[in-house]
Amino acid sequence: IIARREESVQIDKQTKIPALAHPSVLTRSVAMSGEQIDLTPEKDGGVLKKIEVEGTGELKPSKGDTVYVHYVGTLAENGEKFDSSRDRNEPFSFTLGKSQVIKGWDLGVASMKKGEKCVLTCRADYAYGDSGSPPKIPGGATLNFEVELLRWQGEDISPDRDGTITRSVIVEGEKYASPSETSTVKVNAVGSHEGRVFFDKEISFILGEGSEAGLPEGVDRALRRFNRGEKSAIHLKGSRFTYGANPPAEYNLPPNAEIDFTIFLKDFEKVKASWELTGDEKLEAAEAAKARGTMFLQQNKYSLALAKYARIVELLEYEKTLEGDKMEKRNALLIAGYLNSALVYSKQNETVECIKQCDKALEISSKNVKALYRKAHALQQQNDIEEAIGLYHKVLELEPTNKAAVQQIAICKQKLAEIREKEKKRFRGMFEKFAARDEKECSTTDSGSVPEKNFQEASTSAQTEVVS
Structure with missing residues (x-):
């Protein structure tokens, strides 16, 4: 029985979604187990399928899916086996519909359900053609493949190609x-x-x-x-x-x-890609992205805000055609994109990313007070206290009335004093521990001195311990 292929897309009345399960779905049940089906679009008999074991469910693999099969290939003329994944005890996998296998396989496997086992008879023009695949497959050979579809998985389109x-x-x-x-x-x-x-x-x-x-x-x-x-x-x-x-x-x-x-x-709605925009259009799009990013930031929707600020950078980072006031506007928008991104990262305690964004802003404007302040604050969060103090002082050089910088310097100095006091106590404790040990070991000596090696041990230990 050869079924007619449905060319039009049926629309599901409830979901309004095209109801076809697959682009080559047949309009009616085409075969019972044991009957041959012509799978070729032209119905020229080039790929015939005979189901031996019915599969389960209604789903079938789609173009772009990675399919896993077992197969045994034989010559139709004499039944001689030329290849078998079962002999290797290892399933064969390929990407469906991407011409990674012979045409007969792309057609045949696309028609199968999970667990189905069938025999595909592939004429030479749907297999290896007139040249064959020497030495096992002669030119012009018709081939039989017993194929079992084990499973399939969709095309991996995740950014890191990790299957997410x-x-x-x-x-x-x-x-x-x-x-x-x-x-x-x-x-x-x-x-x-x-x-x-x-x-x-x-x-x-x-x-x-x-x-x-x-x-x-x-x-x-x-x-x-x-x-x-x-x-x-x-x-x-x-x-x-x-x-x-x-x-x-x-x-x-x-x-x-x-x-x-x-x-x-x-x-x-079709919109221009970034590379299609003029300089003026990029400025306009960046302004819109900034406004939308600020709206999301105020709503604490940090991921959306970051995406909008990244959009500003995408639009303007390599825009060099603008001049005069427009170039100044470009720089101001770009700095805003970097600094607002830094602010979001700071709120999420992602100090490394915050510092990166501040550094990019400082490449454009080395005396930008907000960039210096936010970088200093991120360093302070990382306990890089002395470097943070240095940047806060730069802020005060540029803006002597900046009360926030004055306040943070005081906080940093207090923190630095606490760290040094902890280090002093730690060092003193280690010194006393080593001294007590050596006093015990050297109780028979009349020298009250502590061996020089203990000073070295205490000093080394103090330097390598992480400051909490």
């Missing part, structure tokens, strides 16, 4: 039609945890601000890889891209829960 965001394409969208940063996107989103749906909405939001619409960071990141009209399944794990340790109470999720989202990108 994976995507399986269900319906492909328009090629080369992807949203860019700050695009307003319109999506259908269905989120689930262990089969329970906790999120089912049609929403619009600015890309990068998905959390404002109730979405986790991983969905926001994934959408940047979508095409208009695409429907994909997204799997998220780990604390970074899920809802983390404190998920919204209304979703009733455990901390750091692994979650799944089915996302349909209905449409998006």
